[in-house]
Amino acid sequence: MITLYSYPELFGVADNNGYGLKVFAFLKLTGVPFIHQHVFDASAAPRGQLPYIVDDGETIGDSGAIIAHLIERNGLSIDAGLIQAQRDTGHLITRMLDDLYWVMSYSRWKDEQFWPAFRDALLRQHPSLTEENLRKAKEFNSQRYHYQGIGRFAPAAAYARGTEDLQVLANLIPEDTFLYGPKPTSIDAAIYGFIANVYFYPIDTPLKQFVTSHANLVRHCRAIHAAIGGSHAATA
Incomplete structure (x- = not known):
């Protein structure tokens, strides 16, 4: 197992x-x-x-x-039908999601406008955590952001970078199917991993505002969420 x-x-x-x-x-x-x-x-x-x-x-x-x-x-066949150009596009999307990760993380741990709500949500759902635990994690992440580079951006500039990544996804994802047709592939799972962590985030960050304003991103996210048995306890 x-x-x-x-x-x-x-x-x-x-x-x-x-x-x-x-x-x-x-x-x-x-x-x-x-x-x-x-x-x-x-x-x-x-x-x-x-x-x-x-x-x-x-x-x-x-x-x-x-x-x-x-x-x-x-021997999984989830990506078996993809042609090389689709695999190449998937690779590029995966690397772009690495960039989006830093902005998404910044919105939670770095931006003082949204940090208190994120901290309080963690403390509510995970009682084993303490404010001291999270303070140390926040300091650690602040160092990571500085050395990676996103921590040197003002919030507006950081979010502009993230929404540029989201715009690419909005341009690529069809209105009524998954990225490459009626069945999801591994790249749909990757996109979901990041979009769901923006869309179901109940705090109105610029990333959340962008996702909720694009029906194809919302539909894709909710379709994967339903396919994997996700709960809609947290809604947009």
Whole structure:
């Protein structure tokens, strides 16, 4: 049995981090059985980053590597119909989502306008956390943002960068299907991992405003959410 280790749920989604939710959605869409273990401490993870899986004693980190491993190990056909140009576009989207991650994270941990609401939501849903835990995490993330670069942006400039990424997705996602047709592929799981962590976020960040104003992004997110058995407890 596969065990997925990822951050805890929040705001009605199974993982409050885009990468872990991406893997969770992929596993659900492909029907691969797994156990989901929520953790806050990433020190045991490969390279100290969540998510990771343990599959028959083998530990694999990095969401992309996890999905590639699962496809090969289980002979999954979710991406079998994609042509090379579609695979290339998926690769580019995946790299763009890496950029969007930093803006999404910035909106939660860095921007003082939205940080208190995020902190309070974590404390409500996860009583094992303390304000001191979150203060230290906030300081740690502030250092990460500074060295990565997004922490040197003023909020308006940071969100402009994020909405540029979201605009690309809005341009690419059809109005009534998944990215490449009526059935989702692994790239749809990746897109969901990040959009769901914006759309179901009940705080009106500029990222949330952008997503909710684009019907195709909302429809895509909710379609994957329903397909993987997600709860709509948190709504836009």
